[in-house]
Amino acid sequence: MASSTIDRGRRRRPAATIAIYAGVLAFAIWILLPVWYLVVSSLITPTQLGIKPFPLVPSSITLDNYASVLFGNTGGRGIGSTDMGARLVPAIGQSLFVSGCLVVLNLLIAGAAAYGLSRYPFRGARVFELSVIATRIVPAIAIIGPFFVAFRVMGVLNTPWALVISYNVFTLPLAIMILKNYFDQLPREIEEAAKIDGATRLQTLWIIIVPIAKPGLVAAGVLIFLEAWSEFFYALVLTNQLTVPPLLAGFQSVQQFNWNALAAATVMSMLPPTVLVLIFQRHVVGALTAGVGK
């Protein structure tokens, strides 16, 4: 990091500079063109959308699409249940609820487990840790059947609890891996000092470790939120468009379909994860790469 910010005064040849800026331009187009298309689509009218070629720089913009998916009607009048205007806000609420529950639960459960694995290894701890890593590889899609059957028997299909329970399949191993890595990097001296001062193990964990582990906990929390917010397959199968992703997917197959409105809803579904990651960029990238670069 430091070495890359120090300018050593080495001059680049002009050809190399031109090549780099050409690359940067190509990179910006690759990332931004699809995003720009989405944002423009959400800000224009269906009439403007019909123009060929698509107006990449629209002559006028409107916020009507956002208003319609948030409060109003998106044109699916005859088929009330599929009207995005009535369902997006509740779906965002459900998505936030499910993601929030998982963040809190997983930080507690995975935090305890990761700390235990890092500081108090027991017989079989290593095997457990390797199994946790291995679970990230087994496709969650492959074990959806039993969840569907069990949740139907329990009567929790189409409730947020179906997702709060089943999402642990992928969020919990992720959180354990990231936090284990993080705890491994924390110095042990403070804990040893606390022990000499007579603190119990539990006191040490709560009073000393939790505060200094905050960056790791934040990073893990953001990544759990990201997974829960983005999850589509389980939500599609276990609920009736309860959260945002299956609602967006369902809206695509509605008869009186309107891409402008869907674009507005899609932009809104991208905002929470993107903003969160950009705010905590350093923590999150650090946590991601710590597990990899080791």
Place this chain on the structure above:
Amino acid sequence: MAAASDLSGLGPKADRAFGLKLVAPAMILLIALLAVPTVLTVVYSLHDVPANGASFGPFVGIENYTIIFASPVFWRSAQVTATFAIGFVVLSTVIGLAMALLLNQRFIGRGLARALLIIPWATPWLVIGILWKWFADGSVGGLNAVLMMLGLISDYQPFLSDPNTALPITVLAAVWRQASFAGILLLAGLQTLPEELHEAAGLDGANVWQRFTNITLPWLKPVLITVTVFNVIYAFLQFDVVFAMTQGGPGDTTQVLSVLIYRQLFVNTNIGLGSALAVILGVVALVGGLAIVRLFYRREVQ
């Protein structure tokens, strides 16, 4: 409890017990939510399960598997999955590496460019599918608009309903996200590369390409392996992008195994067959899984 652990606090046995206590909740949850459903899926795959899933139904042995391996639909889907996976892994890794190398150079606006790199990775897979479905759309799509303005096509092309272009476009959409993930990890790897190595090589007269192949690539090797393994895993997991863009169509040209499993389980409600397919996909992914675990393990031993 606190007092008791204090008394024997120095003994490693009490430490181990405390560790086990901390891990127990996670362990119980993972057994209940991962081990049990995995076993049940295998059991389902050996039965002719009734559509409502209320019981296992009659035991049929490996009949579900023999049906699958005799089915051209399965082999067609396996072929689509393999094509998707190869394109996805190669492009994600290569584009990710190119982006990482670029963003490791000094240029004006580098901080902003690095923030841009994060956007596709933070975007939900399903949203990427929706975004690219409309971006590549044959009547209102932005891709067509750009190609037309560049004069590469004379009229809008229905990329996603054309059997020849549907699969490449879904691969491209998935790569758009995964290349960013690869780029983030590889860039972090590059940032730890000591600049002195390059300078020394430059003094020795090594050109850009020689420095890349002799210094940068070997330095990045561990990260590159990890990134590639991640890409392989995501290639087999992929459902959202294909489902949002084509639902497996046109025909079965984009029907990857995960979409086929979904159809068997929840459209045809054939739980036995669907579970057998799931087991096959799980085994394929697990082979890669064992490789990754060994990889992690070996590096830690060193």
